[in-house]
Amino acid sequence: MPRWSAIAARLTAGATLVLSGILSSCQDSGPRFFDSSNYPEQLSEWQLLQVRSGQLELSDAVLPYELATPLFSDYALKLRTVWLPDGGSARYRDNEPFDFPVGTVISKTFYYPMDTTTTDEPRLLKASANTSLMNSGSLALDAARLIETRLLVHQPGGWEALPYVWNETQTDATLQITGDIQRLQLEDSTFAYVVPNRNECASCHVTDQNKGDLSPIGPAARHLNRLVTHTDGEQVPQLDVWQQRGWLSGLPTTERIPVNSSWDNTGNTTEQRARAYLDINCGHCHQPGGSGDTSGLFLHAAETSAMRLGVCKPPVAAGRGAGGHRFSILPGHPEQSILSYRIQSSETGVLMPELGRSLVHEEGLALVNSWIADQTGACN
Template sequence: MASFVIPYDVNSPLWSDNADKERGMVVPEGQKIHVRNCASNPDECQLGAQDDGQWVFPVGSVLIKNFSFDNKLVETRLFVRAAKTWVGYGYQWNEEQTEATVVPDEARTVMFNTGTRTVPWTYPSRYDCMLCHNRPGGSTLGPETKQLNRMMGGENLLDKLERLNLFDAPLPKPYSTPLPTPYPGQEGTPPAGATTEQLARSYLHANCAFCHRADGNADTLDLRWGVPIPELKACNQMPKKGNAGLTTATILTPGKPEESVMWARVSTLGDDRMPQLGTYVVDDPGVELISAWIASLQGCE
């Protein structure tokens, strides 16, 4: 059987300035995906059980993400597992949709004509890819069991990948609980009964935690799913990187989003913007969710 592209979706997506996305993976024939298992291999979970279920792809794998507006492709990104490292490539689609050319080393912004309107779009540089797709964050950022435990095309994606014999060991059953989809969008709607806290924490996990983890490139916070609130290193903690214009703020002030640097940094497009790359449009529903969660907190427990 030859290698082929397996389409997949995630439960909790990266905010990408309103673009629609399609994702796919190619695993070389005969090779297997390893899934981190913190119970049986504690060595691969130095930062605790929150990393359980992260996927490690074999050499030769290619991950693909397409970005489009109004069904017209603006960018294709490839992330390729070479012998020692991962390499990222961005491709810019032409007006006729016949060809995509590799984006040079520098980031570039264009006005993209979707056919019915014009939207700004910034192609990240190759260096930008690696700031997000960093090794402590797992290199590949979407594929993990709690992100792909979802239905697609009438079948559970994990069942499908097991049926295709793509894992090096059977996945533990029952599968880990899906990350809740934070707000209605391309990935569906939040599950009934999910709390604001769960939705906000799912958002932070998917959009922030690959940098904000104890071994990451912004290690003062730990925003991974499952980290207890006092250990986020945010609640009632003084910011170490400035107050983002809020003189009385802490990073997360329970009950007071407008006195929380975390809220300010996702609400702005200025120098303090979080994430600091890859996004140039404020994610209103995401900000709303973080705000509602902080407002609901009465303390740091």
């Protein structure tokens, strides 16, 4: 993992001035904020992003961001943006998502790359989680299929989730409180892509069942602590970009900021990659206070106990979710580990995560299996 401090030190004064100029030039009319009694039917009314001339274009006022390791969602790509109201700034926190001001709107647009080389109907392609089709703030829609955009809106009473589903003509998305199910042809197979309803969003975004409030997941220090490419081609620390824009206060020195590995970066250890993968895919539920708390299995980044991570840990309630296996992780034996069994399942009531996917992430499963296979020891 690169040292962000060393990279930041190599930024020239000229590059810093270019970055500052880019950020200060955001002069469009900007997104609109709606109270919870007046949510618009069409996504375009938020003015976060618009379709123009076959391109999905971001408002100059929003800030796109990327995660070190993103959540798997049936091989879809995601375009993430954040917008803060005038004068607003998020407060840095080490391990929790940043403390965003009321009026913040976070968006996540799910889309697939398309194979346009065939003479038949263009087919959707599986995408690597850490790639993007964005180019200079826009996405060419002749090479992509938009599926949905989810908003998290910070109202005075807390965060609220809104699912918008894109139409067939790819011109706008409509609010679908009840969610949606679409049959998609992904490469050589067809599957059911599920857009969660508004209540189902709480299954992931209520990270503390004792409070019951929705919360962002991705905009946390360890997920955002990575390099991103700016329009001048310079690789810069992403959190510095947030701070330059005035949207992040209290950022500590680089050495003190936690960092997650990229799950597919083979330059990191298998353990680092697997822990980052489990953290973003499972840790929001399997953490103290989360919906998976009662299982006794904790997969968030801060967990250090091998037993709580699943090593030689029997299930709290044996059932078909255990697949007849005795331990969450049996060192050296992923084929006998409940964790692997549930990640490789696509059966309702068995698969994990319970929501957000219909397909098995074969590459993620292989990573977790390798991590378990590397472990030594025996369970009594």
